[in-house]
Amino acid sequence: MNRPEIILAPGPTPIPPEVSLAQGSPLVYHRGPGFGRLMRNVTGRLHELYRAQDASILLMTSSGTGGLESAVTNVLSPGDDVLVPLAGFFSERWMKLAESYGLKVRTVEYEWGRRVDPRDVASALAEQPVKAVLLTQSETSTGVIQPIEELAGVARQAGALVIVDCVSSLGAVPFEFDGWGIDVAVGGSQKALSASPGIAFVAVSERAWEAHRSSTLPRFYFDWSTYQRFAELPEPENPWTPAISVMQGLEAALELYFQDGVDEALKRHQTVSRAVKDGVRAMGLELFGEGLERNWTVTAIRAPDGIDADTISDRIRSDFGCVLAPGQGPLKGRVFRIGHFGYFSELDIIRGLAALEMTLERLGYPLQLGAAVGAAEGVFQASNAGTGPSGVEGSS
Numbered sequence: 001m002n003r004p005e006i007i008l009a010p011g012p013t014p015i016p017p018e019v020s021l022a023q024g025s026p027l028v029y030h031r032g033p034g035f036g037r038l039m040r041n042v043t044g045r046l047h048e049l050y051r052a053q054d055a056s057i058l059l060m061t062s063s064g065t066g067g068l069e070s071a072v073t074n075v076l077s078p079g080d081d082v083l084v085p086l087a088g089f090f091s092e093r094w095m096k097l098a099e100s101y102g103l104k105v106r107t108v109e110y111e112w113g114r115r116v117d118p119r120d121v122a123s124a125l126a127e128q129p130v131k132a133v134l135l136t137q138s139e140t141s142t143g144v145i146q147p148i149e150e151l152a153g154v155a156r157q158a159g160a161l162v163i164v165d166c167v168s169s170l171g172a173v174p175f176e177f178d179g180w181g182i183d184v185a186v187g188g189s190q191k192a193l194s195a196s197p198g199i200a201f202v203a204v205s206e207r208a209w210e211a212h213r214s215s216t217l218p219r220f221y222f223d224w225s226t227y228q229r230f231a232e233l234p235e236p237e238n239p240w241t242p243a244i245s246v247m248q249g250l251e252a253a254l255e256l257y258f259q260d261g262v263d264e265a266l267k268r269h270q271t272v273s274r275a276v277k278d279g280v281r282a283m284g285l286e287l288f289g290e291g292l293e294r295n296w297t298v299t300a301i302r303a304p305d306g307i308d309a310d311t312i313s314d315r316i317r318s319d320f321g322c323v324l325a326p327g328q329g330p331l332k333g334r335v336f337r338i339g340h341f342g343y344f345s346e347l348d349i350i351r352g353l354a355a356l357e358m359t360l361e362r363l364g365y366p367l368q369l370g371a372a373v374g375a376a377e378g379v380f381q382a383s384n385a386g387t388g389p390s391g392v393e394g395s396s
């Protein structure tokens, strides 16, 4: 039967019907009051989500990587030193991006699955100062949420700009652009906000603008000054033809996200994460990565002895149309991942866990069918009764 796939992967995440309808409605012309209103609404919401009062929010037609590339080319110059703490696939990508622009990249290296220790970053910076520290909040390859507040603190103390990839975390875990002293933070439409892929957003602090004015790396399509000039028109615009439909969908996605407010949305992510993790443990499987209580975006799971992790993600997809993510890099074949940020309901999670139980049993893994579903139901019921996770304490 040709049903839509059940996506439980770390982005793109499934989009709700309201978003589909909005992006399927007539195009708003990109020069004029309709698009101006759209841009004002979207950037206004993003200011709130980033918890950034005075920062500029630039909207770019691109996936998240374009926003990350813009961060490098707009504040740095050839030969500048940058520090990248490495703890997984996406922090390694930061390194490659910086290297490809001729920056001098210094690293602090961890085994995949570890949390970056701010003390290590502080000593590396004390040894040799750098112009910028490039951080990844949600290391999507391992599920680990890195301690951005503390890392930003030590970077600032050492006089470095703080540039954060929050592509797979903005909207799913706490983020405080102003409160934590962040200079540049890059997010994407297709992750926790559950809009379609195609828009990157970049928050830029006054310090970052200052660095921009003297930076000399080449840039054209992603030149922040051009974006800012068009954003400051009486009816804000994009310099180039934007992904108008995606933007219409993003506006609807933000509307939904804000229906209950940011705190409530974060709490929902915490509860869903706990339900997935308790469900997986109830199957007798082992979770991967440090700081599990804070890792609300992705759960990485070790495959049981004798079963290749890729076989699990292949089989659950062919048998049930359920998309999980395989392990990356050194975790390939050893780990598979469930993405659970975005607009998920309790039942989305429960059917995913049910599919996983049946898949594992078909692969010969001994388990009690229904155990994972029962454990997840328990978390949701406790949360509904007000005895589950409450508040969103614990910054990153």
Ligand SMILES: Cc1ncc(COP(=O)(O)O)c(C=O)c1O
Residues within 6 Å of the ligand: 010, 011, 063, 064, 065, 066, 090, 136, 138, 139, 140, 165, 166, 167, 168, 188
């Ligand atoms: C942490 C992180 N950074 C960057 C990216 C790349 O984003 P995109 O594929 O939107 O360019 C991803 C995508 O999964 C990600 O998880």
